Every structure is written in C-alpha cells, then in structure tokens.
C-alpha cells in the first residue's frame with residue numbers, strides 16, 4: 001500500500017460518511033438523507049421530470065449539472081471517496097421508484113481497463129453495485145467494454161465528443177445471455193451531449209435487450 005492510499009484511508013476514517021456532508025464536508029448528524037447537509041440538499045437542483053425519449057432509450061436524470069452536483073461526483077471520481085457511490089445509488093434508486101421503473105439489470109458505462117487500473121476503480125460500476133443491491137437486480141459490471149482509452153470529454157465540442165467515443169464500445173460476449181430480452185438500465189455520472197450514452201446503446205443492442213433505460217446523476 002502506498003502513502004497516498006494510506007492517507008486516503010486516513011481521511012476516510014477522519015471523515016466517515018455519516019458525520020460529514022458528502023458534498024461540502026459540513027458536519028451533519030446521521031439522520032440526513034443521502035448524507036447531505038440542509039444547505040446542499042436545498043441547493044442541489046433535483047430533476048423529477050418525465051423520462052425523455054433519447055436515441056431509442058428512456059432517459060432519466062436525477063439532477064441538473066452545477067457546482068454541487070459536480071462536487072459530489074468529483075469527490076467520488078478524483079478524490080476516491082468511494083462511500084459517495086452509495087449516496088448516489090440511493091438517489092438513483094429513489095429516482096427510479098418515482099417512475100415505478102422495474103429493471104432486470106444495471107450496466108455501468110465502462111472505463112477502458114488501463115484507465116480503471118490508473119484510477120483504481122470505475123465510479124459508475126461502484127454506483128451500479130450499490131444500485132443493483134438496492135433495486136434487487138444484478139449489476140453487470142463488465143456487460144460493456146470500452147475498446148480504446150478515449151480522451152476526457154471535458155472541454156471537447158459536441159462534434160469532438162461524438163468522434164471521441166464513436167465505435168469505442170462493444171458488448172461483452174460473456175454477458176449477452178444475461179442481457180437478452182431484459183430491461184437494462186445503463187448508468188453514468190453525467191449526460192452532456194449524449195454521445196457516450198448513444199454509443200453504449202448501440203453496443204448493447206447486440207445483446208438484444210427488451211428495453212434500455214439510461215440514467216445519469218446529472219444532466220447538463
């Protein structure tokens with residue numbers, strides 16, 4: 001174990017999830033919904049609109065992208081605060097029940113194996129595992145594969161985003177039977193131009209699922 005990991009672990013012990021707001025770090029008591037303080041709860045722009053038809057999928061979003069929503073995801077993704085995955089899964093699970101959506105399996109948007117190794121985890125898969133447990137559906141963590149390490153989408157134009165991910169996802173042959181004729185929920189952190197979601201949908205179609213829903217924590 002390297003020093004960084006030790007420090008991270010130390011920080012996790014110093015800031016256990018139930019005592020500090022997952023978004024801003026303020027002190028909270030254990031009863032707070034999603035481990036968020038009142039301030040963050042009221043500033044997060046919750047999204048409760050009807051599911052939208054997007055590229056063959058039913059898309060649902062939990063929040064509108066802004067600084068609070070970004071802080072939460074970045075703390076998980078780049079600061080390794082893995083316990084936030086559980087909070088986000090809880091938010092997603094509540095959002096799903098708002099739609100009375102019953103799903104058969106959760107499939108997270110994959111990272112390229114190299115990137116996953118560098119980061120140590122795939123944040124979408126972490127969320128997916130918790131979400132699967134909550135809704136009683138398996139999380140098919142490697143149902144989709146990313147065939148190339150793509151550039152970060154941040155700062156790219158819509159056209160560049162499209163080209164960046166085009167054809168970079170395939171369905172994992174090992175799991176096609178588990179996805180066939182099933183109602184699949186694809187999950188990701190953000191939805192911006194939809195190019196990643198679209199490419200994942202194209203790839204997952206090869207497994208001939210019954211229906212594909214897409215859910216992102218935040219939509220721009």
Ligand SMILES: [Zn+2]
Nearest residue numbers: 021024037040
């Ligand atoms: Zn807060």
